[in-house]
Amino acid sequence: MRTTLLLNVDVKSTANPGSMSIGETARLFGLAPHVLRHWESVGLLSPSRAVAGRRRYGPDHLYQIAVILRAKEAGIALDDIRQMFVAQNPTQRTATLRRHRADLAKRIAQAQASLELIDCALACEHDDITGCPHFQEMVAERIGLAPPV
Template identity: 50%
Template structure:
């Protein structure tokens, strides 16, 4: 860990820079219970190796589509809490994947349509759920 402090810790600016974040993001994450940095004698936040890992976990969770509340529950809850959060998140992810598949099917159908107005194509209408009959 590259340190900006003599004792191997990082200040808020150095930690934020390391992850390409604005310092206010780290302060917000602290306010919602995701980070608990130590303080130096002047009251400034100092982040150790564990905090660096926690920031990486938060960022990875956000990339996975998890809310900050879910990330906090995963990081601070016991095994039963984690499983409950993970089950809920897995179900939401399954729903997003299904929606993405439906969207991809619509786009691929539209790509295959050579009509001037693709809404007149019976295959396209079938994909969007319109069962109205019409010429193709």
């Protein structure tokens, strides 16, 4: 399953066409400006500077921000995201991605098992699901125990 992050971006600005202020950029992504400043301080972003040193974000920065947000959704730490951005050796980037892929796959499997347990509870006709043999069996299987008799 492939998910696409779509942004409807109109990068117009009176100061410099093709660039946006930190406030405009933060609003576009539903972030607080301090988040973009933090990402800059840890080496994830390098916005250009306009008059008086004000940060300006162009289309390449918007793409980077979208990648950072997706990576964070996948559970990748900011340090690892930065390492992937600056990695000169594709092997380093691949190793980081493989490690995070394995972790994400494990979390997805755990979430799927939890969803199945909830679906079982919702479909249960017992007044108290904890007394339902099918529910007890699913819980026991989840934690590696024999179901109660």
